[in-house]
C-alpha cells in the first residue's frame with residue numbers, strides 16, 4: 001500500500017454513461033498534473049489478457065453489470081502505485097455503495113471531493129451512439145442496462161457524498 005505520511009490526493013469523477021467523464025478528465029490532467037485512472041479502461045485492459053478473470057469481466061461489461069468490488073479496487077491500487085504520482089482522478093468509480101466500502105477498506109484515501117458530471121439522459125445516449133470507439137457495450141440494449149445501474153446503484157453513492165458535503169456538481 002501507500003507509504004504512510006505521504007499526502008495523496010484523490011478526486012472521484014462520477015457521471016452517467018457517456019456524460020463526458022473521460023473527456024473532462026483528460027482536460028483536467030493536462031492542466032493540473034493528476035494521473036487519470038478510468039475504472040472502465042482498467043477493466044478493458046484486463047479483458048485483453050486472455051484469462052478466466054478477463055472473460056468474466058468481458059461478459060459482465062457486455063451486460064452492463066458491475067464487476068466485483070474487490071477486482072476493481074485491486075486494479076485501481078495497482079495502477080496508483082505503478083504511476084508514482086500522488087494526485088489521482090479516478091473516473092467512473094465508485095459505481096455502488098459496495099465499491100465505496102471496498103475502497104475505504106483497502107485503499108483508505110478519503111477523496112478530496114467528488115465531481116459529478118450532470119447531463120441529461122437524452123444527451124448521454126446521443127453521445128454514446130455517436131462516439132464510434134468500437135466499445136462492445138455501446139449498443140442500445142447494454143446502454144439501457146447501464147442507465148438502470150447508474151440510477152439504482154450509483155445514485156446512492158452520489159447521495160452519500162452530497163450528505164458529506166463533498167459533492168461538486170457540474171452541468
Ligand SMILES: Nc1ncnc2c1ncn2[C@@H]1O[C@H](COP(=O)(O)OP(=O)(O)OP(=O)(O)O)[C@@H](O)[C@H]1O
Pocket residue numbers: 015016017018019020021022023024040092127128130131
Ligand atoms: N461537453 C461535451 N459536449 C459534446 N460532446 C461531448 C462533451 N463531452 C464529451 N463529449 C463526447 O461524448 C462522448 C462520450 O464522452 P466520454 O467518453 O468522455 O464519456 P464517459 O462519461 O467517459 O462515458 P463512459 O461512461 O461510457 O465511459 C465522446 O464522443 C465525447 O467526445
Ligand SMILES: O=c1ccn([C@@H]2O[C@H](COP(=O)(O)O)[C@@H](O)[C@H]2O)c(=O)[nH]1
Pocket residue numbers: 017018039040041043060061062064065066067068072091092093094095099137146
Ligand atoms: O468501477 C467500475 C467501472 C466500470 N465497470 C464496468 O465497466 C463498464 C464501462 O465503464 P465506463 O466507466 O463506462 O467506461 C461499466 O458498464 C461496468 O460494466 C465496473 O463494473 N466497475
Ligand SMILES: [Mg+2]
Pocket residue numbers: 021022038040092
Ligand atoms: Mg469513459
